[in-house]
Amino acid sequence: MCLAMPVRISQLLPDDMAVVDMDGVSREVSVALIDTPQEGDYVILHVGYAIGKLDAEEAARTLALMDQLAASQSEATP
Amino acid sequence: MKYVDEFRRGDIARGMAAHIHTLVQPDRQYRLMEFCGGHTHAIARYGLTGLLPDNIRLIHGPGCPVCVLPIGRVDSAIELALRPDVILCSYGDTLRVPASNKMSLYQARAKGADVRMVYSTSDALQIARDNPHKQVVFFAIGFETTTPPTALALIQARQEKLANFSVFCNHVLTPPAMRHLLAAGDAVQLDGFIGPSHVSTVIGSAPYAAVAAEFAKPVVIAGFEPLDVLQSVAMLVEQINAGRTEVETQFTRAVTAQGNAKARSLVAQTMTLRDSFEWRGLGQVPHSALAIHPDFAEFDAELRFALAYRHVPDHKACECGAILRGQKRPQDCKVFAIVCNPDNPLGSCMVSSEGACAAHYHYGRFVEGQPA
Numbered sequence A: 001m002c003l004a005m006p007v008r009i010s011q012l013l014p015d016d017m018a019v020v021d022m023d024g025v026s027r028e029v030s031v032a033l034i035d036t037p038q039e040g041d042y043v044i045l046h047v048g049y050a051i052g053k054l055d056a057e058e059a060a061r062t063l064a065l066m067d068q069l070a071a072s073q074s075e076a077t078p
Numbered sequence B: 001m002k003y004v005d006e007f008r009r010g011d012i013a014r015g016m017a018a019h020i021h022t023l024v025q026p027d028r029q030y031r032l033m034e035f036c037g038g039h040t041h042a043i044a045r046y047g048l049t050g051l052l053p054d055n056i057r058l059i060h061g062p063g064c065p066v067c068v069l070p071i072g073r074v075d076s077a078i079e080l081a082l083r084p085d086v087i088l089c090s091y092g093d094t095l096r097v098p099a100s101n102k103m104s105l106y107q108a109r110a111k112g113a114d115v116r117m118v119y120s121t122s123d124a125l126q127i128a129r130d131n132p133h134k135q136v137v138f139f140a141i142g143f144e145t146t147t148p149p150t151a152l153a154l155i156q157a158r159q160e161k162l163a164n165f166s167v168f169c170n171h172v173l174t175p176p177a178m179r180h181l182l183a184a185g186d187a188v189q190l191d192g193f194i195g196p197s198h199v200s201t202v203i204g205s206a207p208y209a210a211v212a213a214e215f216a217k218p219v220v221i222a223g224f225e226p227l228d229v230l231q232s233v234a235m236l237v238e239q240i241n242a243g244r245t246e247v248e249t250q251f252t253r254a255v256t257a258q259g260n261a262k263a264r265s266l267v268a269q270t271m272t273l274r275d276s277f278e279w280r281g282l283g284q285v286p287h288s289a290l291a292i293h294p295d296f297a298e299f300d301a302e303l304r305f306a307l308a309y310r311h312v313p314d315h316k317a318c319e320c321g322a323i324l325r326g327q328k329r330p331q332d333c334k335v336f337a338i339v340c341n342p343d344n345p346l347g348s349c350m351v352s353s354e355g356a357c358a359a360h361y362h363y364g365r366f367v368e369g370q371p372a
């Protein structure tokens, strides 16, 4: 039950609510726990609440680093 | 799904695993505890143990909120649910946790108790609005991720003057549990922690610094996808090799040192630290859980219904306690997958998909020679 997932805010609604897109399915969730939610933001969703934002640049950096490490391994062991 | 699928790529996983093989020193043991059930689930589901060198051992920790809930707390919830004036609301997994006398909340429901499964605290508030002549109690469990939604529900209940709503608060805290495990000394030998990611989204990475420093163990805050776990293992191996014992964050895409200040302040307004709280497997752990703040006492189900806590020992055959302490593995339990299975769990670790026994039952047990 602790699992949470990244979802994209597709529309902000009144009362700190928002519509999020989960793999093509939309759902209404609360964004009351985060500061300045924006349409297009990715957030971590848990039990119906966005609990934090996801930083797209950091995600890209993490992936690039792993990609690099993995690539250097396949060069080292052909 | 974006930010999920990219972190599950098999080609990168194999490259990361090869990288870890080059990092490990052959004469060293690396005993890493994955604190969260989310990691346990990912490790079992993607067979990560099989990709790692033999001298890296992954050990399950107590980070599954359903698993660590002691029987006495579930008994209290059942006692509440059986009252004719009460509607008890709970997240799904807790309904199946076995309690005393072969009872569970599901069984209570079969006996006529009004038990409702909710997906969020706002569902529980809605049930309270819709049923003004009933007492609606939210059975709140979970770590620091699940706590802020409970805090918001309390604030909203007060704003709306919802006199028939209360919270049975069982929220627990991760850093004190980590500290408790390490303080137990020789009970379990650990070289580092794969640290909680979603919890850290809320509380930040900073709260682990004191634990890492005091016990000289590295902690890497790790995301829940398989590549996240592999990268975190690599980061831990590097720290251990270099003799460093720091808190590092792998899940930088959502975790900062300070976490979510708004969420933390809502929790601080509505809840207060308990002196001590019983965890399944760990016993009484000081300052490891939250109660409703005295300012919100009118919404505290423990006060409203004068609930008294009673310790109840676990089923004799069940090894959940030792598993939650990192001392045993699911396959070490005599009744694993025989008497105890996900359809008919004997212990809590078989209930939630993040429980060590359920994860091993679903994904691990057919992999030859592979420890969970």
Ligand code: SF4
Binding pocket: B317, B318, B319, B320, B323, B330, B333, B334, B335, B336, B337, B340, B341, B345, B346, B347, B348, B349, B350, B357
């Ligand atoms: S297999 Fe069942 S009884 Fe054994 S430790 Fe796991 S949950 Fe407990």
